[in-house]
Amino acid sequence: MSAVDPVSGQPPAPWYRPVSLADALSARARWRKDIVAIAGCTDLMVGWNAGARRLPPVLDLSALAELRSIEAGPDSVTIGATASCASIARHPVIAGRLPMLVASARQTGSVAIQNRATLGGNIMNASPAADNPPVLLAYGARLTLASVRGIRTIDYASFHAGYKRTLAEGDELLVSVTVPFPAERVTAYYRKVGTRRAQAISKIAMAALIERDDGAGPAVVRNASFGFASVGPVPLPAPSLSRSLRGLPLSGIDRAQVERALAADLAPLDDIRSTAAYRRSVAVNLVLAAIDAAREAAPRG
Ligand SMILES: Cc1cc2nc3c(=O)[nH]c(=O)nc-3n(C[C@H](O)[C@H](O)[C@H](O)COP(=O)(O)OP(=O)(O)OC[C@H]3O[C@@H](n4cnc5c(N)ncnc54)[C@H](O)[C@@H]3O)c2cc1C
Structure with missing residues (x-):
């Protein structure tokens, strides 16, 4: 029995679900933008549903524990790119120090959407109407991007290059978002x-x-x-x-x-x-x- 893509009736495109970031970056380096990174898939599924075409090869980030963590330090919190809006909103340190991020995560669609929607997906989808980016701008967030060539950080304020375009290279993945705690007063x-x-x-x-x-x-x-x-x-x-x-x-x-x-x-x-x-x-x-x-x-x- 041969499986077929239910939309196109053709054999399904590859679905790659690595368990280490190194493997994910190797796949990204090999396929570049021809392989679509998916996190919560709440933006992508809408797009795919709208056009009856064969799904592209997929790089599923959901098994990468290192991209999901939220680590609080003395001066900032580093949020993994695939941390969900729900997990951000209920994080005690974020709730205490970064209340606007709790508010924007709770404004991102319904509770069901918040359970799947990730901060990284919200950023990388690059919609000018997305809810979390204004908060990241006001807090002065920095992004960490990785590829097989190495890791780099960039101010979020300079990341968007134009409508639905970012400065991420074709072989890069967004790894995390670091949000500094604001000063007093x-x-x-x-x-x-x-x-x-x-x-x-x-x-x-x-x-x-x-x-x-x-x-x-x-x-x-x-x-x-x-x-x-x-x-x-x-x-x-x-x-x-x-x-x-x-x-x-x-x-x-x-x-x-x-x-x-x-x-x-x-x-x-x-x-x-x-x-x-x-x-x-x-x-x-x-x-x-x-x-x-x-x-x-x-x-x-
Ligand atoms: C019913 C509904 C309501 C919604 N309401 C809102 C709303 O109120 N406010 C709002 O802001 N958004 C809303 N959205 C949009 C969406 O839920 C968010 O943008 C969400 O945060 C996307 O995250 P995701 O993990 O689902 O992204 P995905 O759909 O998995 O990915 C989105 C894009 O980011 C890329 N990507 C994801 N992760 C990475 C990574 N680590 N590195 C590189 N590229 C990556 C993908 O390739 C894709 O291009 C809604 C969507 C739906 C379906």
């Missing part, structure tokens, strides 16, 4: 705006990390970092906004100032989910809400 603010409160692709999402300086006078912004989804071809940091806020008193930042800075950072489009004008306006509201939250958290002098 920070306020973290994350909000996803969609058609519904759950199970909706965002119209816009924003993560902000605002660090205060509580010197003698009114609290000022020491540092601010941001990440946005659905306002450009890639998940976007907002470097102009960060620069423009540094050193300003939290109580003296007005809408026009935020609007001007964001105009340089964001490139929203009209699309099926929303309009560019709505996205620009909500982006400003979200930044102002984050600043309000930081001001509320400051000690009253």
Whole structure:
């Protein structure tokens, strides 16, 4: 009896499930992008289901224990690329130190999706609307990529090269994501705006990390970092906004100032989910809400 692919009626393509990273990288080196890495498969299955074609050769990462672990250190947590959103959301150190990551993992589809969806898949799928990337940008995450040529790390903020394109080479796999713990006196603010409160692709999402300086006078912004989804071809940091806020008193930042800075950072489009004008306006509201939250958290002098 010969097995056939149920979609194409042809013999099934190879399905390779290595048990060591070294073997996985050898397969990647040999086949490069002709072999499709799969983790939770929640993005890939949708694509495969949409077109009745033969499945490609598959490099199944699910047996690689070293890619699934979550290791907390003194200054950061390193999350394996195939750690699921569910395991991230219930990790005690992440819950204590990186609350925005818990929030974004819990916003990633339904509970059933979160049980399968991986952080690495969310990043490598490279959707500008994905929920975890804004948080990774605001926290200043770094990625570790590996190939048979070696290991390298890269700032997540420079990883997306264009719509659905990343700087990962054809023979590389994403191994882990390292997220530094924020400084003290920070306020973290994350909000996803969609058609519904759950199970909706965002119209816009924003993560902000605002660090205060509580010197003698009114609290000022020491540092601010941001990440946005659905306002450009890639998940976007907002470097102009960060620069423009540094050193300003939290109580003296007005809408026009935020609007001007964001105009340089964001490139929203009209699309099926929303309009560019709505996205620009909500982006400003979200930044102002984050600043309000930081001001509320400051000690009253
Ligand atoms: C019903 C439904 C609802 C969803 N809702 C949301 C949502 O609300 N928010 C959201 O952000 N996403 C959502 N998604 C999308 C998806 O669940 C997430 O993007 C998820 O994190 C993808 O992870 P995965 O492990 O399933 O990826 P996969 O489908 O396994 O892979 C995705 C891509 O990443 C590549 N890849 C995976 N791991 C690696 C690796 N280690 N190295 C190199 N390449 C790799 C794959 O080759 C593929 O190109 C939803 C999907 C469905 C089906």
